[in-house]
Amino acid sequence: SQNLPIIINTWFVSNATYAAWEELTAHGGSAVDAVVAGCSQCEASQCRGTVGFGGDPDENGETTLDAMIMDGKTMDVGAVAALRLVKPAIAVARAVMDYTEHTLLVGDQASLFAKDMGFTIETLTTNKSHIEWKNWINNKCQPNFRKNVIPDHTTSCGPYKPKKKLEKQHPNSRSNFGISPYNHDTIGMIAIDKNGNISAGTSTNGLSHKVPGRVGDSPLMGAGSYAMNGAGGAACTGDGDIMMRFLPSFQAVMLMKSGMEPSLALKEAMAPIIQYYPSFFGAMIAVSSNGTFAAVCHGYKTFPFCVVNPSFHEVKVLKVQC
Ligand code: SD4
Numbered sequence: 001s002q003n004l005p006i007i008i009n010t011w012f013v014s015n016a017t018y019a020a021w022e023e024l025t026a027h028g029g030s031a032v033d034a035v036v037a038g039c040s041q042c043e044a045s046q047c048r049g050t051v052g053f054g055g056d057p058d059e060n061g062e063t064t065l066d067a068m069i070m071d072g073k074t075m076d077v078g079a080v081a082a083l084r085l086v087k088p089a090i091a092v093a094r095a096v097m098d099y100t101e102h103t104l105l106v107g108d109q110a111s112l113f114a115k116d117m118g119f120t121i122e123t124l125t126t127n128k129s130h131i132e133w134k135n136w137i138n139n140k141c142q143p144n145f146r147k148n149v150i151p152d153h154t155t156s157c158g159p160y161k162p163k164k165k166l167e168k169q170h171p172n173s174r175s176n177f178g179i180s181p182y183n184h185d186t187i188g189m190i191a192i193d194k195n196g197n198i199s200a201g202t203s204t205n206g207l208s209h210k211v212p213g214r215v216g217d218s219p220l221m222g223a224g225s226y227a228m229n230g231a232g233g234a235a236c237t238g239d240g241d242i243m244m245r246f247l248p249s250f251q252a253v254m255l256m257k258s259g260m261e262p263s264l265a266l267k268e269a270m271a272p273i274i275q276y277y278p279s280f281f282g283a284m285i286a287v288s289s290n291g292t293f294a295a296v297c298h299g300y301k302t303f304p305f306c307v308v309n310p311s312f313h314e315v316k317v318l319k320v321q322c
Contacts, residue, residue, distance in 0.1 A: 007021050011237065013306065016039065020191055034191040035069060039090040044088070047187065051185070051205060059144070062125065064083060066219040067079065067092070067218065069097060070201065079093050084107065086115075093201070095113070136208070141157035186224065186240075189201055204216065204218045204240075217244035221250075229289065234248070252266055255268055261288070280299055282298055305318055
């Protein structure tokens with residue numbers, strides 16, 4: 001088919017798309033190899049500042065990484081969450097898949113595993129992420145993601161204590177939390193090789209000023225991404241704390257498995273999120289096993305994504321209106 005092989009990924013990060021396409025076509029790599037190559041390019045180049053080291057520091061100023069890779073042929077998955085001190089997160093996720101019987105490793109223990117596998121332990125903080133964190137501290141830690149707590153502003157923001165009486169939060173608003181289209185982005189990528197093998201993966205440094213230990217949707221299979229041969233692949237970007245509650249990638253792939261077109265499957269997968277959280281920011285991409293693709297978004301003005309397949313000859317940056 002002229003639609004296969006295909007690479008598709010979130011946001012305007014076409015160098016990552018090229019890297020994945022090269023891996024798939026010139027180097028004879030698998031769909032999994034392609035997604036790892038594409039997301040690794042993004043991590044190494046700190047694309048958009050929201051993937052890889054040196055971006056989105058948490059409350060303590062530390063950057064931690066979330067990533068996953070899924071093989072839709074075997075339904076094997078490797079993932080890391082709140083990974084500290086190791087830059088190539090999706091490569092570590094792949095090592096979890098290739099060298100363990102597990103699916104998801106987290107935090108310090110994920111770093112120890114990475115060290116055993118030969119990855120370098122190094123700081124993920126840069127001047128830029130340090131300054132971003134300092135500015136946040138100087139700005140009395142606004143915005144922040146805690147609720148029903150009293151901050152103790154002696155030196156920084158914490159420690160936080162629970163308020164005596166819990167205040168009711170408006171369930172449909174995330175505006176208090178400082179979520180905007182600019183402070184969080186994930187690379188989500190799907191590859192299908194010419195034999196129809198599908199892989200999907202994600203990589204991100206999450207959310208600026210997150211509570212340390214916070215894990216987003218990106219490393220969670222079915223939330224951040226999902227792939228199944230014969231059905232398709234899907235990936236998400238946006239407000240992961242909200243999106244993960246609906247397993248939108250799993251939902252979209254299952255709908256494609258039942259024969260639904262990607263564009264409709266994405267709309268269906270997003271609908272309940274919009275219903276409960278009308279002001280959330282998020283976007284999804286999906287491709288069915290025959291190479292038909294689509295994207296949807298909510299809360300942004302437009303959402304750019306990159307695609308390459310044999311009929312396009314080169315990487316195309318496309319946009320959907322939200
Ligand atoms: C997260 N979904 O950690 C990620 C961040 C992101 O667009 O994609 N932002 O919530």
